[in-house]
Amino acid sequence: MLRWSQSLIAAALMAVAAPALAQDATLPPATRFSGIQVDVRPLLARGLGPYAENVRGELQAALARTFADRVGGPGPTLVVRVTGVSLNPYAGSETRFGGGNATNTDYLEGEALVVDRAGTVLLRHPQLSATNASSGGAWYDPASERRRVTYIAGHYAAWLKKGLGLD
Template structure:
């Protein structure tokens, strides 16, 4: 019991909050797709990494630079469901037409200590990639959900 209370006391105050101080700047932003690579998703995982890295760079451009902690986004799951051009089923929405990107943002200091952990799941319409029969549709879907994830992460961390 005493050891547990000492551990909590050693954690920075904002590590217990869901948001960061509004003036927070990051020394770097990295995307970790290790969990996807471990499942054998090699080239696909690298596509997810590239798209999410680009989306985070756009959404956090004003928050990078200086000696602050790093923002590491660990992607733990991606699901692009089959999409055959229909958004409704029997007049209502169809949850199987959704794409998902799941992960967690870690704010990590220079010593490697995790200061804040923010899990997040993004869901977007599978139709975001345009015509399902277009070979480029899947890449556009990954681009779209990466941008969605990055924008909501900024809000989730309280940096808007």
């Protein structure tokens, strides 16, 4: 009876520790992915429909460029789940002495999951990117918001590659 309960406790501890082992690790330098997917379901669940699809498209393109040398072959899939996006509605509100309302930052939050063919998460890497809201140019330009999303997606992708130890 004692041996059976010790085995059960050991299995339970491994089950609890396994997700922790998948967190904040880096990948072997030669890692290649079979593909890259962007998951914006958390944004869609908040009713951000077309906006979420725009974020997906920009981030998918940025990840494809950044990880171009890492895609192809039978490796695991890189899944990036976007959990939050915040673009300041007004860029350029600082005073000439550097003060202001401190809302001149755009954020893209999510996590990267490295998933094997069986669906097992091999690695989980949470990440928050913050960029200056002026990255899209003049705030009054109608194309500014799109450029800001493009910029922060590229920023997120570049830092993700570093965070995974693949730079």
